[in-house]
Amino acid sequence: MPEPPPLSRIVNLARTGAITQAWAMFTDTGLADVIDDPKILTLKGRLLKDQARQASGPMRARLFLEAAQAYADAARIRPDSYPLINAAAMSLFAGQQDHMRFLAREVLGLLDGGGGVGETPYWHEATRAEALLLLGDMEGAQAALAAAVANAPDAWEDRATTIRQFREIAEALGLSVDWLASLAPPPTLVFSGIMGIGSADGSAQQGIEAAVQQSGVGSAYGALAAGADILVAEAVLRAGAALNIVLPAAPEAFRRQSVEPFGADWSSRFDAMMDQAESVTVVAGCNSVTDGSIKLAALVAQGMAMDKAQRMQSRCTSISITDERRDGAAADNIIVNVDRSVQDGVSTEVPPSKMAMLIAGVDRQLFARYDLAEMAILHGMHVAASFDIEHAATVLARLIESRSTGPLAANAIVAENAHDISDVEIARTVRIAQSTTQGTIGAIMEAAMVLKAFYPEAGIEPLGELPDQGRASQIYALRNMLRASRTIAGGNRFV
Template sequence: MTTLPAIIAAARAGALDYASAQFRAGGFEAATTDPAALSVKGRLLKDRALRSHGEQRRALFAQAAAAYASADALAPAPYTLINVATLTCLAGDTGTARTLAADVLARLDAADIAETPYYLAATRAEALLLRGEVRDADAALTRARGHAPDAWEDHASTLRQLALIAECTGTDAAWLDAHRPPRSLHFAGHLSLLPGSADSAAATTAIAALLNRENIGFGYGALAAGADLLVAEALLARGAELHIILPVTRETFIAQSILPYGDVWLPRFLAALEQASSVRELSRIEGPYVPLATELAGEVAMGAAALNAARLQSGAVQLLIADQGDGPFGGGGSAIRDGRIWQASGRRQHILRYPRAQPRGTGGVNPQPGHRCLAAILHADVAGFDELPDADVPAFLGHFTASLGAAVNSLPTSPLHVRSWGQNLIIAFEDVADAARAALALQQGFNQRPAGPDFPASLALRVAGHYGIAHTAFDPFAHGQGLYGGAVTLAARIEPVTPPGAIYVSEDFATALFAHDTGGLHADYVGDHIPPRSRDTLRLFALSAA
C-alpha cells in the first residue's frame, strides 16, 4: 500500500512524476479532510512549480498555496501557514502574502509551539521578509543561526527560501551573503616542495592567508607529499573539515606519492589522515602510478567541493600550487587538467607558484593500459514489470523499446557502450555529464511513451549510475567491445535500491559531475545504502533536472 512518507521520499529522490502518480493511485487526491495528505499535495505542487516557468509556474504555486491553506484550516500550524504565505507571494500576490505573514507572526507570538528554536526563528525571518522588514528579518536569521551554529544544511534550506522571496518581492538579497556557510576548497599541487625550505615556508604562509581571506571551512583533495600536505595542514589548523580523496588505496598511495619524496612526509601524511573528516579510496589499482586514477580523483575532488558548496548555498574556490612551467597552470599534467576544468566552470580560482625542488620525472609511471578507461555507467530497469499480466508484456515491450530507443538515438553524444535484455538497459559514456543527461532523457522518454494500453501506475523506470575505471575487452557474444569490472557491477547493484521513477547515482558519479558546468542538474544526498550482494556502504545521490 502506498503511504505518504513513501511518496515524500520519492519526491525528495527527484521522482516527481512517480510520486504524483502514487499520490493519485493511493486515493490521496480525494482526501480533502486529511491535513497530512493536503500538505503532501502542496509539497508536490511546489516541487513541480520550481521546475516550471512563467505563468505555469505561478499557477502551480497558487495551487500549492491552496492545498497548504486547506491543511492549515484543518490543523493550524506555523509550518502550513508560512507555506501558504510564501507560496502566495511566489504566485504573484504579494499583498495577500504580507497579510498572511502578519498572521504567521501573530501565531508565533501567541503560542508555545513544539518546534526547535532554529525553526521558529527562521520562520520568523521568512515572515518578516515577506512583509518587507529586511532589517528585522536579518536579526531573526542571526538569532536562528545562533541557536544552531553548525546546522549548515538547515541554514542552506532557509537561505534558498529567503532567496526565492527576495526575488519575487524585488528585494535586494545581498544581505543574505553574511549568513552563508563557509566556502569549500578544492586543492592540488606539485609534490616537489622540500620540507623546511624557504619556498615551503612561504607557501605555508600564503596558503593560510588565502584560506582566511576566502573563509574556507571545507577542503577537498588528495594528500600527496609537498603542496597537498601543506594545504591539508593549513585547513586542519584553522578548524576546517578536511576531506581526502585518494586515487588508490592508502598503502599504494604511500608507495607512489609519499615515500619517493622523503621519509619526513610519512608521519605528516598519517597525522592528517587521522584528523580528516572523511577519506575515500577510489580504486584498488596496485603497482606503479596510473595517471587515469589521478584523473578520476581530480574530477571527484573538484566536484565534491562544488557539490558541497551548492548544497550549503555557499561558494567553491580552487587553490593550485603550480610550478614555474609555461602556461597559467605550470607544467604539471594534473594541475593543467584540473585548472582547465575548474576555469571552464566559471568558479573562482587561485594559483600560487613555487619552483620544483627536483625535476618532474616519469619514473615509476605505468602508462595508461589500453584495457582501462573512465566510464560513466547507467543501469536502467522497469520497476513493476514482473507484475504485468503476461498478455500485456508484448504491448509494453513495444512501448518500452520505442520510447527508450528514441531517447538513446536522440542523445547528442554517442554512448561508449549499450546493451539491453528484456526490460533492462546498460548504457555507458566516457563523459559523466553525457551520462547524466542520458539518464534524464531515459526517464523523460519513459514517462512520455506513446499512447497505448493503460499500464498500471506502479510501472516506472529506475536508473542507477556509477563513474569509475572500467576494463574493455572483446565480447564474443555481442561481437563487439564490452565493459567489465567493479565499476560496471556497482552500477547494477545500485539499481535495486533506487526508488521507482528515480535516478540514483554513486557519490563518485555525483561529485565528478559537479566538477563541470552541470547545466542546472541537481544531485541531492539520499542516504547511505548497502546494495544487494555488497559489503560496502554507499553514499547515494538522487539526480534530477532544475
C-alpha cells in the same frame, strides 16, 4: 502496510536531498493519509515543498498549494509559527499573494503574543524576518535576521535553509537578494597540487597557509598525496574547517604509491590527516594510482565541493599548488606557486590510464544521436562508452534537459581502452539502469559528481546504495537542471 518509521528518519533523508526516497517512505507507510497529527502534516508540507522546487509549470504551482494546505492544517490543529510561516511562503509560490499576506500577519501576531516561539532562538527571529519579508518590509526583515544570526552564529545549516527560502521569496516578490550574500555560510574548497615539496619547506607552507586563510573555507575536498595535498589538509584543519578526503585508490595502495616514497615524515602526516578527516571517499573500481584515477578523483572532489556549496547556499572556491609560476585566474581560483624538490630515485610519474563514462539504456538510437560508441548489449540494455569525459557529461546534461524517458544509467570508471573495461562495470551500469524509473537517469556517485563538476547547475539526488559484487555503490538520480547556480562568481569550472 509497513509500520511507520520514526519521522526523524524521513527528515534526515529529506535533508540529504533524497527527496524521492523520503516521499516513498512517507507514503508507503500510510503517513500521507494522516489528517490529525500536526507533526506528520508539517513533514508532509516539507516533502511536498521539496518536490515543488524540482517541478515546473502547473505541477509546480499545484505542489506548492498542496504544501501550503498541509502546513496550514498542522497550524490549525496546533497553532505554531513554523508551519504557519511555511503555509504563507507556499501560498506565495502558488500564486496566492492575498492569502500569503493574511498568514504572514497571523505569524507576527502569534510571535508578538508570545506564541509559536520556535524550536530555537534562531528560528524565532528567522521566522519573524520571513514574515516581514513576505510583507515587503525589507528593513525589518534584515534586522530580524541579523538578530537570528546573533543568537546562533555557527548554525550554518539552519542559516542555509533560511537563505534559500528568503532568496525564493525575494525573487517571487521582485525584491533584491544582494543583502543575503554577507550571511552565507563559509565557502567549500576543492584543492589539488604537486608532489615533491620538501616536508620542511617553510615558504611553501606559508603560501598555502595564506591561501587557505584567504579562501575562508568551511569544508574542503581533495586528495592526500605527499606534498601540496597534505600541506593544504593541515592548513584546513588549523583553520577549523572540515576535511573531506577523496582518494584515487584504496588508502593502503595510495599511501604506498603517493606518500611513502617521499619519506617517513609525510607518511605519519598522512596518517594523522586520515584520522582527523570528516570523511574519506575512495573512487570505486580503482585498485591503484594511475593518471586516470587521479583525474577522476579530482573531478569527484570538485563535484562534491560544488554539491555541498549549493546545499549550503554558499560558494565553491579552489586552490591549485603548482611549480609553473602562473597567476590565479579569478578570486575563486587561488594559485600558489612553490618550488618542487624531489629526492634522487623518487619518481612522481604514475601509470597511464584514461577516464571513461559508461551509459546504458534501451534506446540504441540515442547513442548514435550523441556520437557514443556502443560496446555491449546485456539484458536488453545497450551500453556505450566514451573516453571523452567532458563530452559524456555534456550528453548527460542534454539528456536531462530533454527529459529523456529512460531507463538510463551512467557510470564513471578508469580504463586504458574499451577492451580494458570489465564485465563487472558493464553489468553494474546495466543493473542501475534496470532499477531506475521512467524519466529518471540513474548514476553511480562518481558519474553524478563528474556531471556536477562540469555542470554545476545539474540537479542530483541521492537514492541510496545498491549492493553489488562485495561493495555498495552509492546511486544518484540526475533529474533536472537547476534554475540558477549561485555557487560561484566569476566562473564555474576548475578543469
